[in-house]
Amino acid sequence: MRQPTRQTLIAASPFTPRLSAEQVAAAIARGLTAGGMPHPDLCPLPERAAPEQQREILDAVGFDTRMLGARAVILAAESLHEQTLAGSIVFEIATRARQAGVPAYAVTAENALSAFDARILDLQLIIEAAGAAALRRAGARLAGVV
Numbered sequence: 001m002r003q004p005t006r007q008t009l010i011a012a013s014p015f016t017p018r019l020s021a022e023q024v025a026a027a028i029a030r031g032l033t034a035g036g037m038p039h040p041d042l043c044p045l046p047e048r049a050a051p052e053q054q055r056e057i058l059d060a061v062g063f064d065t066r067m068l069g070a071r072a073v074i075l076a077a078e079s080l081h082e083q084t085l086a087g088s089i090v091f092e093i094a095t096r097a098r099q100a101g102v103p104a105y106a107v108t109a110e111n112a113l114s115a116f117d118a119r120i121l122d123l124q125l126i127i128e129a130a131g132a133a134a135l136r137r138a139g140a141r142l143a144g145v146v
Helices: 021-034 051-060 063-068 089-100 115-120 132-143
Strands: 008-012 041-044 072-080 104-111 123-128
Touching: 008 021, 008 063, 021 041, 021 072, 021 132, 041 063, 051 063, 051 089, 063 089, 072 089, 072 123, 089 104, 104 132, 115 123, 123 132
Parallel strands: 008 041, 008 072, 072 104, 104 123
Antiparallel strands: none
């Protein structure tokens, strides 16, 4: 008997005031489904969360359970910078995925991480995409590698 295909989990933050977390996640999802993947589990996140709020936010959305049931996690954040990652919700999610053995990918408007930093976070692939159309293309590209 064939096992059902597990969903991909998209954890997305807003990219701009005009591109909300929900819109970012939906655009990537359209690309994934156009690439033949099942509709992903969408997990919109706040733009910023203090370190002491992160656990509460992730617990409130059942993040760990959703992540453990996913085939992969796609992190969507406006920018990835070494200086801003420490203490960020993106860093927390990447750490949880790595510790759980769930592959993590990233989509960002601006990638300023070194190859070493990406490796520390165990990000399989980082794709730069800024607008809705580029986010859809990123999702389609990820459909081929997730």
